[in-house]
Amino acid sequence: MKSSVTEERTLNIRVMLFILASLILMITDHRFGYLQTVRTHLLTLVYPIQYLVNLPLKTGQWLSMSANRRVKLLEENAQLYEENLRLKVGLQKYQHLNKENKRLRQVLRSSTRLGERVMLAEILAVELDSAKRDITINKGSKHGVFINQPVIDAQGVIGQITQVGMFSSIVMLITDYNHQLPVQIERTGLRTVAKGMGTVNRLSLLYISNIGLNDGIKIGDLLVTSGFGDKFPKGYPVAIVIDVTPDIGKPYAQVQASPLARLEQNSEVLLVWKTNK
Template structure:
C-alpha cells in the first residue's frame, strides 16, 4: 500500500541542517554588523513567548504572596483585637482607681476641727433591713474604734458607731429612725434636735416653734452638745418648712449633706487624747496604712 505522505529527511539529516544553520547564524552575527538590527527584531518577536512562558510561575508567586499577606493580616487583626480588649479592661480599672483616689483625696481635704485625729475606713456591707439604716465598715476594736464614735464622709456627718467588733464596726446613719443629733443653724446658731425618719434622703427637726428663725436653705451643723459629735460639722440643709397653726410645732424637713446612699470611703474621728497609733493627725496629709 502506498504511503499517503512521503517521508522527509531523516532525523540525523535534520539535526545536521539545524546545526549548520545555527553555525551560519553565529558567524553572520559575529562578522556582519548590520545583523544586530535583525537580532533586535527577532528578540522583540520572541519576547511575548517569554512572557507567556513565565506567566504560570509569576501567577504562582503572586498567589503565594497574596495568601501569605492575607493570613498575616488575619493574624495581626486577631492580635490587635486581643490587645485592644486587654487595654480596654485595664482602662476601666484605671478609671475606677482614679475615682477612688479622688474620693480619698476629698476625704483627706475635709476640714477637721483642731485636735481631732482621723482614719480612713471602707464600707463593707449595708444593712438589708429597709427599716434600719446601718452600714458595716472595715475598722474595729484593734484599730481603736469605740462606741459612739463620729463617722464622716467628705461632705458631712454620716452617723456614729453603734457596735464594735474586733475587725469591723457597725455604723448607725443619721437617717435611721432611732438616731438623733444636736444641731444648730449656721446662720444664727438656733439649736434643735434632728431625728432620722427612715428616709435615706431626709431628716426632721423636732419641737420647732412656729416663731423660730429658720429658713429654707439654712445649713445645719453639729452643735457639739452631748459630746458625741464634734462641733461645727455639716449635717443637713433645710428643704421644707410647714407652719400649720393647728399643730403645736412647725414641720421642718432637711436633706443630709453627706451622700448616705453613695458611701464608699469614710472618716473615723478621735479626740487627740484617745487617738490610736494609726490615726492621722490634723496637720498630716499622708494616708495611714
C-alpha cells in the same frame, strides 16, 4: 532497491546542505549581526506567549504574598488592639487611684480641722432596705471603737456606731429611720432634731414651730451638730435645708434636709473620739 538507495542519498545531501547553511548563517550573524533584527522581532512575538506561560506562576506568587501580608496585618492589628486595651485599663486604674488619693486627702484634711482624735476606717459592706441604712467598717473594739461613737466623712456626719465586734463594727447612717441627731441652724442657732426617713438623701427636722417659721429656718440653711445628747461634738456639718412647708393643722412645720456626707458612696470614713476641750 535502487530507488531506496537514491532516496537515502538525497536525504543525506539535504541534511548536509541544511547543516552547511546553518553554519554559514551562524558565522555570518556572528561576524556581521545580520540576524539581530530578526531575533528582535521574534522576541516581540514570543513575549505574549512567555507572559501567558508565566502568568499562573506569578498569580500564585502574588496571591501567596497577599495572603501572607493580610495574615501579618491581622496579627499586627490584634497586637495593637490588645495593647490599646491594656493601656486603657491602665489609664482607668490610674484615674481610679488618683480619685482615691484625692478623697483620702480630703478626709485626712478634714480630720486635722476637727481638733478631735480620729481614725480612718474602711467600709466593708453596706446594708440597705426599706428603712434600715447600715454600713460595716473594718475597725472594732481592738482599735478602741465604742457604742454611739460618731462617724464622719470629709463632707459631714455619717452616723454612729451601734454594734462593736473585735475587728469590725456596724454604723447606723443618719438616714436610718431609727436615727435621731440633735442639730442647730448655723445661721440662727435654732435647735432641732434631724431624724432619718429611711431614704438615701432625706432627713426630717422635728419640733420646728409654724410660728416665726421664716425667721428661724430657710431653704439653704446649714445644719450642724448642736453638741446636745453627749454623743456628737458641736459644730459638725450635717445637712442643708431643702424644703420648709408650714402645717396649719399641726403645731410643727414639715421641714426636710439633704445630708452633706456621701453616705452610700464612700470607701472610707473617720471615727471620732471627743476631747475634753
